[in-house]
Amino acid sequence: MSPTAPYPPPANPLSSFFGVFRYSRRALSLVWQTSPAMMLGLALCTLVAGVLPAVATWVGQLIVDGVVSAMETYRTAEEPDLWDTITPVLGWVALEGGIIALIALAQRGLSAQQSLLRALLGQKVNVMILEKAGTLSLGQFEDSELYDKLTRARREASTRPLGLVNKTFSLLQNAISLTSFGVLLVQFSPWALLILVAGALPVFISEAKFSGDAFRLFRWRSPQTRMQMYLETVLAREDSIKEVKLFGLESLFLQRYRDIFTRLFSEERLLTLRRESWGFILGLLGTLTFYAAYGWVVVETITGALTLGQMTMYLMVFKQGQAALSASLTAISGMYEDNLYLSNLYEYLEQPTDVEHGTLTQGEVPGDGLRFEGVSFAYPGGEEVLHNISLHLKPGQSLALVGENGSGKTTLIKLLTRLYQPTQGRILLDGSDLRDWDAETLRQRIGVIFQDFVRYQLQVGENLGVGDMHAFDDEQRWQSAAHQGMADDFIHRMPKGYRTQLGRWFKNGQELSGGQWQKIALSRAYMRENADILVLDEPTAAMDAAAEAEVFARFREHSRDKMTILISHRFSTVRSAEDIVVIDQGHIIEHGTHEALLAQNGRYATLFHLQAKGYQ
Numbered sequence: 001m002s003p004t005a006p007y008p009p010p011a012n013p014l015s016s017f018f019g020v021f022r023y024s025r026r027a028l029s030l031v032w033q034t035s036p037a038m039m040l041g042l043a044l045c046t047l048v049a050g051v052l053p054a055v056a057t058w059v060g061q062l063i064v065d066g067v068v069s070a071m072e073t074y075r076t077a078e079e080p081d082l083w084d085t086i087t088p089v090l091g092w093v094a095l096e097g098g099i100i101a102l103i104a105l106a107q108r109g110l111s112a113q114q115s116l117l118r119a120l121l122g123q124k125v126n127v128m129i130l131e132k133a134g135t136l137s138l139g140q141f142e143d144s145e146l147y148d149k150l151t152r153a154r155r156e157a158s159t160r161p162l163g164l165v166n167k168t169f170s171l172l173q174n175a176i177s178l179t180s181f182g183v184l185l186v187q188f189s190p191w192a193l194l195i196l197v198a199g200a201l202p203v204f205i206s207e208a209k210f211s212g213d214a215f216r217l218f219r220w221r222s223p224q225t226r227m228q229m230y231l232e233t234v235l236a237r238e239d240s241i242k243e244v245k246l247f248g249l250e251s252l253f254l255q256r257y258r259d260i261f262t263r264l265f266s267e268e269r270l271l272t273l274r275r276e277s278w279g280f281i282l283g284l285l286g287t288l289t290f291y292a293a294y295g296w297v298v299v300e301t302i303t304g305a306l307t308l309g310q311m312t313m314y315l316m317v318f319k320q321g322q323a324a325l326s327a328s329l330t331a332i333s334g335m336y337e338d339n340l341y342l343s344n345l346y347e348y349l350e351q352p353t354d355v356e357h358g359t360l361t362q363g364e365v366p367g368d369g370l371r372f373e374g375v376s377f378a379y380p381g382g383e384e385v386l387h388n389i390s391l392h393l394k395p396g397q398s399l400a401l402v403g404e405n406g407s408g409k410t411t412l413i414k415l416l417t418r419l420y421q422p423t424q425g426r427i428l429l430d431g432s433d434l435r436d437w438d439a440e441t442l443r444q445r446i447g448v449i450f451q452d453f454v455r456y457q458l459q460v461g462e463n464l465g466v467g468d469m470h471a472f473d474d475e476q477r478w479q480s481a482a483h484q485g486m487a488d489d490f491i492h493r494m495p496k497g498y499r500t501q502l503g504r505w506f507k508n509g510q511e512l513s514g515g516q517w518q519k520i521a522l523s524r525a526y527m528r529e530n531a532d533i534l535v536l537d538e539p540t541a542a543m544d545a546a547a548e549a550e551v552f553a554r555f556r557e558h559s560r561d562k563m564t565i566l567i568s569h570r571f572s573t574v575r576s577a578e579d580i581v582v583i584d585q586g587h588i589i590e591h592g593t594h595e596a597l598l599a600q601n602g603r604y605a606t607l608f609h610l611q612a613k614g615y616q
């Protein structure tokens, strides 16, 4: 993740420039879906704010010329009537005032609708991002490139669609103003129009180029930004701060955080300086053309080709035209930038997901139980961690998995729960491939707790309820699950019972001990009332000996006619299983009952005696 090379140059600047505009239409339709009324309101206000400035300028010319001629009339009249002389001019002044008020109204309307749309759209895009996240497989989550896309999308893209639409409207507004100014200017000279455009073009080209550079910089540095976000989390979250403090890691991590910033900042500074310097130099060209045109109009007025009112009007048209042109060009290069960011959002949203096609709700051989047939597995991009595993577990049987750390026990459970697919071989449930099963049926049939279960910052009852979405709020089910998982005792002692908030993130949240949390997780697995496969991955590691013995007594009671799989490093727990499988580096090396394995005097026997000795 360290930044080894400078960020890459674009492939073909011109084609990539126009290529990115393909997302504009999608952004517009996204805004339309969010609120058609506000989008129409935006369009209307844009039109009003676009046309009226030229009208106001034209009225301005009428005022100046009106004043000049009124002065003349007033001066030369024998009996000057002030009221009669000034009325027409005052009428024009009032009209201009009205127009300016309308422009202000349209602009307020624009900004009000923009800020409301920003909130709605931000929410909509965030929901889209999170919905997509729900469809990704575990393997995709572990893919750092995809994770980068997700992070970038979340960080930036929720504000970009509206940005793009605002700029599109601003472009439209300025284009309307420009056209109306153009109509006025062409009457003076078509050359004047050309000068106006030529003066602004260089700034636009440089802006477009630097927008592209900024986006590539953003993309290039995203792994490092992610590391920064991670360090922020470690340094400022309650679940990691304990260890950070004890090990005195604050300064080390903070230094790393600063170093990343320094590295990223130097690239950003370079880009900003280049962008602004070129912007200034090329902007001067625009100013130069404006003053050349200014001189020209002045000369024409002095020689009598233009009236004073026309001179004021053309100067205004020039000045405002130039502002509108440069605003349009800035909008275009901004749209280019927004499109680049949106391309990232859509790349993420269009990420293909592993669709679960299975529809089976019953297997070919009901009652056959679980079979692993020659199953091998490698994590994406990794080496094989399970090799040719074959097992059979019948209903009512219990299986224990034993093996050293990293031997592949949890991985086997991940395959069984279909979080990953075997790279070779197949897993059958009731005679049918796991892949062919309907996802919801499968979910209902398997109750599992992993060793790294989640400690939800929710109420106690909800922490149990997540075990079965259909009974998320069912207090009776919470109670019976908590009873089986031995959590009911301490829950009753809590201030609000099942309604007590857990964790420290929210007000009045209660923290639990490691063993208590484990009892919550265990109860969560019992929420699946209809599950006939129960998997416990080191469920009692944090419990005291008495609690552990009790947990297993209840577990056996509860699971008499079910298939159970238990992973534990404690042999006292494992020994009662009907079938014990010893895994070593992804291979099954021994297999049998406790007594049979002891008699074999192999790896199991050695480990068992080693542990037994520790207790003597």
Ligand SMILES: Nc1ncnc2c1ncn2[C@@H]1O[C@H](COP(=O)(O)OP(=O)(O)OP(=O)(O)O)[C@@H](O)[C@H]1O
Binding pocket: 142, 379, 382, 385, 403, 404, 405, 406, 407, 408, 409, 410, 411, 412
């Ligand atoms: N998400 C992952 N991506 C890549 N490799 C992984 C992943 N999870 C585990 N591994 C690797 O797979 C192997 C088996 O890990 P697994 O978690 O199945 O072991 P385990 O037997 O459950 O260990 P423990 O007793 O420590 O819980 C290990 O070598 C580990 O490095």
